[in-house]
Amino acid sequence: xxxxxxxxxxDYEEVFRLSEYAFQYKLTEQQKMVRKQWMxxxxxxxxxxxxxxAAKVHLLPFTVFIHEQEWEMGGVAxxxxxxxxxxxxxxxxxxxxxxxRMRESGxxxxxxxxxxxxxxxxFGWELFASYKKLIIENKQLVxxxxxxxxxxxxxxxxxxxxxxxxxxxxxxxxxxxxxxHFWWEHFVFAKAEHAVLYIDKEHQAAGYLLYDMQNRQxxxxxxxxLHEEAKRGLWNFICQHDSMADQVTIVTTVxxxxxxxxxEPRIVQEIHPYFMAxxxxxxxxxxxxxxxxxxNPLFWHVHDEVAPWNSAIYxxxxxxxxxxxxxxKEESACLHPPKRGLLxxxxxxxxxxxxxxxxxxxxxxxxxxGTEAEVKQLEAMISPKPTFFADxx
Numbered sequence: 001x002x003x004x005x006x007x008x009x010x011d012y013e014e015v016f017r018l019s020e021y022a023f024q025y026k027l028t029e030q031q032k033m034v035r036k037q038w039m040x041x042x043x044x045x046x047x048x049x050x051x052x053x054a055a056k057v058h059l060l061p062f063t064v065f066i067h068e069q070e071w072e073m074g075g076v077a078x079x080x081x082x083x084x085x086x087x088x089x090x091x092x093x094x095x096x097x098x099x100x101r102m103r104e105s106g107x108x109x110x111x112x113x114x115x116x117x118x119x120x121x122x123f124g125w126e127l128f129a130s131y132k133k134l135i136i137e138n139k140q141l142v143x144x145x146x147x148x149x150x151x152x153x154x155x156x157x158x159x160x161x162x163x164x165x166x167x168x169x170x171x172x173x174x175x176x177x178x179x180x181h182f183w184w185e186h187f188v189f190a191k192a193e194h195a196v197l198y199i200d201k202e203h204q205a206a207g208y209l210l211y212d213m214q215n216r217q218x219x220x221x222x223x224x225x226l227h228e229e230a231k232r233g234l235w236n237f238i239c240q241h242d243s244m245a246d247q248v249t250i251v252t253t254v255x256x257x258x259x260x261x262x263x264e265p266r267i268v269q270e271i272h273p274y275f276m277a278x279x280x281x282x283x284x285x286x287x288x289x290x291x292x293x294x295x296n297p298l299f300w301h302v303h304d305e306v307a308p309w310n311s312a313i314y315x316x317x318x319x320x321x322x323x324x325x326x327x328x329k330e331e332s333a334c335l336h337p338p339k340r341g342l343l344x345x346x347x348x349x350x351x352x353x354x355x356x357x358x359x360x361x362x363x364x365x366x367x368x369x370g371t372e373a374e375v376k377q378l379e380a381m382i383s384p385k386p387t388f389f390a391d392x393x
Contacts, residue, residue: 004097007044007056012036014053015044015078022080032146034186044078045097048088050078057082057088057098060229060393063178064217065109066354067290067385068171070178074102074280076112076393080255095123099280105286107283108348110278111175113392120276125307128277128354129175129389132248134259135268141242142263147233154208158197159184161205165197166390169224173253173388174354175277187391192221198233201327207231209237218245222390231258253388263288275389282310286321289353293318298377299341316381342370342378352378355385 007015020026021200027035043059060075081090093126100112114120117127137151154162159181170176179188188210189195198207207230216252218241225231235258238248252258259265279285282302297317304310344352348367351357359378362368368375 002086004047007046007053009036009040011044011046011053011066012039013040015046018056018080018082019078020054021082037182038186043101043103045094047085047094053082054085055079055094057091057094057099059098062111064109065167065171065176065178066109066174067383069290070110070289072107074098074105074107074110075393076110078114079112084364092123096306099278100244102280103307106284106286108279108281110280111389112276112278113274114276115271117276121323121347122277123278124304124346124350125276125278126350127273127275127354128356129275129351129387130254130271130273130356131271131388132252133253133254133270134248134252135270136248136250137267138246139244140262140264140267141237141245143239143241144261144263147198147207147229147236149199149229149233151233151237152197152199154195154197154199156185156189158195162195163198165205165208165224165226168226170388170390172386173389174385175275175389177389177391179391183391187393188222191392196237198225198230198237200227200229200233201346204263205233211232213241213244216244216246220247220248220250222249223256223258223326231261236259253329253386255386256304278351279310279346279353280307280348282314282346283312283323284351286314288314290383291316292383294377294381296377298374298381300349301341301343303343304346307346313341327367342368342374344368352382354387355382355388358382358384 016027016032019270041061045057047055051141056078057076060077062073062075063070075301079091088365112120112125114336147202163179163184166179184229193212196209197205198208206227207225209220210217223234225234225322259267259269295318300314302310302312317351348362352359352362359368359375359382
């Protein structure tokens with residue numbers, strides 16, 4: 001006997017057992033208390049066999065910034081199956097149910113961190129954010145011209161100040177998480193031993209570092225600067241650790257200009273693909289998306305096997321979005337190059353709407369099919385903005 005249902009607090013211990021086994025960690029009682037507080041805010045779907053939990057998925061309630069607007073986002077996490085129940089398509093069933101639940105609750109987009117990119121691509125999720133890791137040797141810790149501000153130690157008491165800096169920074173990107181106090185306490189501060197604020201010459205908080213120091217290694221988990229002065233101030237603070245650190249690693253955005261500013265820019269720079277996104281409800285997402293208005297309409301032909309409510313022809317024009325649903329008999333028409341309009345799948349829709357890949361590049365890769373004129377029109381409709389996701393779940 002098989003069944004999928006929402007889990008309750010009575011199921012939490014069983015959820016913990018599966019998570020600890022699948023992800024190979026052990027929770028303390030204190031950690032379980034924090035997890036329970038967070039799980040109370042989630043929807044957890046479980047697949048049962050003979051009354052026993054066989055697989056699960058957590059749906060997390062978030063808000064993210066896309067083109068500076070706030071969007072409700074469904075985070076997918078904690079996907080796990082007991083090994084004796086794997087390869088029975090239980091996760092596939094749970095992911096499909098998850099999309100339905102998110103759509104019903106009004107969420108038009110979902111994020112997740114993949115254990116394997118290609119696995120989640122099959123369900124319509126696509127890469128939308130990468131990060132850059134800088135690896136800097138001790139001899140390269142050379143200060144920049146002095147910044148006029150000062151550094152201050154930070155703690156949870158400074159969360160409002162830190163969050164104001166964070167939001168001023170993250171709104172410059174698509175995809176950043178809107179953080180509340182609970183998230184700051186348990187999922188930001190808990191990940192780093194030390195925190196410092198940069199106060200600029202106008203006496204305003206303009207940057208911060210979250211970092212660890214261990215075994216002569218300085219690991220900068222977050223480096224956030226609102227302007228060039230703050231960037232110099234934070235870098236010079238890092239350089240003050242030259243007697244303590246043989247090496248410094250910094251996790252930052254792909255477009256961070258810090259290496260260019262350094263006296264010796266030839267440091268190791270690694271680009272890491274990171275988080276994935278999936279459009280849950282394409283019609284709702286397009287209706288709210290801030291397209292640059294164009295006089296001529298543009299048609300999208302979309303087929304979505306996993307979430308069939310997205311399969312349609314979408315007309316985008318200066319008045320908004322019109323949707324033409326296909327009948328079952330005509331459904332396959334969205335699988336073939338149209339005579340007019342662009343043909344794309346849900347993976348491509350996520351990558352281009354969030355700004356991870358530009359339309360012209362997707363066209364050159366064969367991910368976007370249509371005429372060059374239509375692709376150029378789409379280029380003009382989507383304002384360029386980089387993506388970044390500074391958190392983890």
